[in-house]
Amino acid sequence: MDIHEKVSLLQELVACCDAISTWCYDAKGELLFSNCTDETVLNTAFSAFGCRSILMEHANILNNPFLLGTSLGLVWGAAFEREDGVLRRFWLLGPVFYATTTKGQIELGYDFYRGLELSVAWKEQFMQAAARLPVVTSELLGRYLLMLHYCLTGQTLHYSDIVMPTELLRPAKPAEPTKRDRYQVYAAERALLDMVRNGDLNYAEAFSNSSLLSSGVPVSGPDPLRQVKSSITVFTSLVCRAAIEGGLSPEEAYSLGDAYIQRAENARSQQELLNLPATMYDDFIHRVHRCRTNPRYSPMVQKCVDYIDLHLEQKIQAADLAAQLGYDDYYITRRFKRETGYSLTNYIKFAKIERAKVLLQSTRLTVQQIADGLGFTTRSYFIQCFKAVTGRTPTAWRAQADQ
Numbered sequence: 001m002d003i004h005e006k007v008s009l010l011q012e013l014v015a016c017c018d019a020i021s022t023w024c025y026d027a028k029g030e031l032l033f034s035n036c037t038d039e040t041v042l043n044t045a046f047s048a049f050g051c052r053s054i055l056m057e058h059a060n061i062l063n064n065p066f067l068l069g070t071s072l073g074l075v076w077g078a079a080f081e082r083e084d085g086v087l088r089r090f091w092l093l094g095p096v097f098y099a100t101t102t103k104g105q106i107e108l109g110y111d112f113y114r115g116l117e118l119s120v121a122w123k124e125q126f127m128q129a130a131a132r133l134p135v136v137t138s139e140l141l142g143r144y145l146l147m148l149h150y151c152l153t154g155q156t157l158h159y160s161d162i163v164m165p166t167e168l169l170r171p172a173k174p175a176e177p178t179k180r181d182r183y184q185v186y187a188a189e190r191a192l193l194d195m196v197r198n199g200d201l202n203y204a205e206a207f208s209n210s211s212l213l214s215s216g217v218p219v220s221g222p223d224p225l226r227q228v229k230s231s232i233t234v235f236t237s238l239v240c241r242a243a244i245e246g247g248l249s250p251e252e253a254y255s256l257g258d259a260y261i262q263r264a265e266n267a268r269s270q271q272e273l274l275n276l277p278a279t280m281y282d283d284f285i286h287r288v289h290r291c292r293t294n295p296r297y298s299p300m301v302q303k304c305v306d307y308i309d310l311h312l313e314q315k316i317q318a319a320d321l322a323a324q325l326g327y328d329d330y331y332i333t334r335r336f337k338r339e340t341g342y343s344l345t346n347y348i349k350f351a352k353i354e355r356a357k358v359l360l361q362s363t364r365l366t367v368q369q370i371a372d373g374l375g376f377t378t379r380s381y382f383i384q385c386f387k388a389v390t391g392r393t394p395t396a397w398r399a400q401a402d403q
Contacts, residue, residue, distance in 0.1 A: 360401065
């Protein structure tokens, strides 16, 4: 089978599970073909939001598959077809969303690209196309991307080999930074550190959004490689301290942080550092999660807790947990209450309110957007639950947190 036959077979297999489009570009970045029904508007988005320029910029220094994201939540996966070491084509999968994204969230994402002249008509076409895009996990998109890479190269890679750039994706004509921009960067980074403290495994979207707002902690300098190393060192130090505050022992945290800083110092090129911040962050957050796992909980109850933490955007019921774990829902609810001291319903409500606090403090999402994003049936019910837990309305809580 030639490459086109292999990719066609992969398209059919992926289509059995997810409606993810495939795109093919030549070495100059010109679209050759795709199977996307919204080809015109999404191809324009790929260029307008800076993804094409980032891809072209890295084409000659990267061989591994590549993930590209935008502040609107769109994500593409890219792989390279080469002949005798010379780039022939780019192949893309996507775009997809990692989580259900509302119209309001997309409109907030436009703020990052306000230097672009996007017509009202085009935005409306894009909004309609975005509503038809699939929602998949980052792991699943990564697996499809590894399959695409194998079709193009015959090389077997692991998920950790996928390049996930942490640099800012800028529009073609970026606007001057404003006070609001700086606040968004600060708030996004604060949310990342809060997730480390909580051992929150549901961090992928927040990490991606923060990476698009900021390269971590920018450090100026004449040497680009030295600048990236210094930025990683500062970011690692912040994550290390947050992990200690979350319960990780200082000995383990500092030892781990030193190891990642040394890895950064040993790097000889920026390419070697592209994945390091994401790897470091993932390592710390999983260690905090493990040390915060209550040893008194049975494996079944701990799985319930983990499932709830990873699906706060959904309406979670005992039947969902029973289906996931293979137990009777009556048994699960009784066992959960006995071990945690909370009814399953109350625990889910408390967990959602804790996540709402983080979003209120670290983002500019509206109360309605947060309510929708956490699976509350109405805005008023969300406010009622929030006030019952905290004693304040979400708006009042945010105002006090911003002081």
